[in-house]
Amino acid sequence: MSQISKQARDAILAARVGQYIQRQADEDTEDAAQGKILGLLNGWRKAMANRDGVMARNDGSDLRVDELRVPKLEKERRSSQTRDHPPEHVTAPEQADHAIGLYHNLMTGLDAMMVDDDRTGLQLHLTSEYVVIRALIEAATTALWILGPDNSDTRVERALRLRHDELMYSKNLAKNYARYSHALDGDEYREQEKYVTGQVIDLKTLTVDAGLDFTKVAAKLSPSTIAAEGGVYVPELGGAMTYWYWSTASSLAHGEPSNMRTLSDMKLIGVDHRNALIAHVEPSAMSILQHLEAAHALITKAHQLWNERARADEN
Numbered sequence: 621m622s623q624i625s626k627q628a629r630d631a632i633l634a635a636r637v638g639q640y641i642q643r644q645a646d647e648d649t650e651d652a653a654q655g656k657i658l659g660l661l662n663g664w665r666k667a668m669a670n671r672d673g674v675m676a677r678n679d680g681s682d683l684r685v686d687e688l689r690v691p692k693l694e695k696e697r698r699s700s701q702t703r704d705h706p707p708e709h710v711t712a713p714e715q716a717d718h719a720i721g722l723y724h725n726l727m728t729g730l731d732a733m734m735v736d737d738d739r740t741g742l743q744l745h746l747t748s749e750y751v752v753i754r755a756l757i758e759a760a761t762t763a764l765w766i767l768g769p770d771n772s773d774t775r776v777e778r779a780l781r782l783r784h785d786e787l788m789y790s791k792n793l794a795k796n797y798a799r800y801s802h803a804l805d806g807d808e809y810r811e812q813e814k815y816v817t818g819q820v821i822d823l824k825t826l827t828v829d830a831g832l833d834f835t836k837v838a839a840k841l842s843p844s845t846i847a848a849e850g851g852v853y854v855p856e857l858g859g860a861m862t863y864w865y866w867s868t869a870s871s872l873a874h875g876e877p878s879n880m881r882t883l884s885d886m887k888l889i890g891v892d893h894r895n896a897l898i899a900h901v902e903p904s905a906m907s908i909l910q911h912l913e914a915a916h917a918l919i920t921k922a923h924q925l926w927n928e929r930a931r932a933d934e935n
Contacts, residue, residue, distance in 0.1 A: 657912060664727055677929075678932040681931055682928075686772050690830055701818025715782055716779075726759060750908075757869060758846070760918035761866070767853075767926055781838075784837050
């Protein structure tokens with residue numbers, strides 16, 4: 621019998637007599653972690669109390685220069701499919717601002733999910749928190765990925781590349797839906813495909829106007845790439861560790877059984893042949909805290925970079 625299967629067998633036998641897999645963190649550490657999570661959420665709530673959601677960028681700043689490199693595309697220069705629909709979400713400040721705003725909207729949801737009404741205790745929900753935590757990491761690293769590079773070419777290229785990836789996702793979603801509903805030859809799908817194709821044509825026009833290479837803009841992109849490349853701008857984490865936090869949060873968000881027991885320090889859950897519970901599962905506050913602290917470090921750096929890029933050059 622392999623070591624892994626032996627561990628699983630021993631855990632099931634222990635569960636049947638009322639014992640459970642020991643968490644890596646003891647109960648005192650878990651209780652302390654809950655207090656730290658509450659402190660982190662209360663601190664975030666206080667810091668955001670007077671935020672109006674407007675992310676300024678001054679004339680003469682790096683972000684303003686980035687923005688001006690991708691001006692509005694005149695109607696007569698748009699594709700025939702998008703003549704009445706100008707390109708959206710294509711500039712570096714626009715994409716970074718959206719990512720930062722999304723992070724804080726997600727935090728509002730996480731706060732409402734986890735904190736008691738009197739704000740003195742927490743409610744944990746198995747792996748549900750990791751769905752939001754994964755999105756927090758993705759939002760923060762997206763902002764970092766765009767704001768981090770020192771040169772305008774890279775920032776503008778990454779913003780356009782992100783938009784291209786969004787358009788390709790939209791196109792593939794429509795295509796797969798049409799395939800599974802046996803409607804690939806239908807007019808509705810054909811019109812959607814033409815529209816997205818037109819958006820990509822407009823994106824190529826903007827790329828050329830900005831003096832950039834469209835083959836780089838059209839390069840495939842993934843959340844894991846953004847996590848690893850965005851994380852390099854936070855020295856205390858780095859790209860590899862940021863990727864690790866994103867990957868574990870993603871696995872837990874999907875509820876992968878092996879990771880529910882190991883990556884999150886969760887206690888085993890299972891049933892016997894009569895479908896009776898033989899173990900129970902409790903979320904690990906320590907694991908949630910570690911992931912939230914990583915996300916907090918990422919968004920803090922994103923705000924710092926925004927402020928630096930949005931400040932007008934005084935020279």
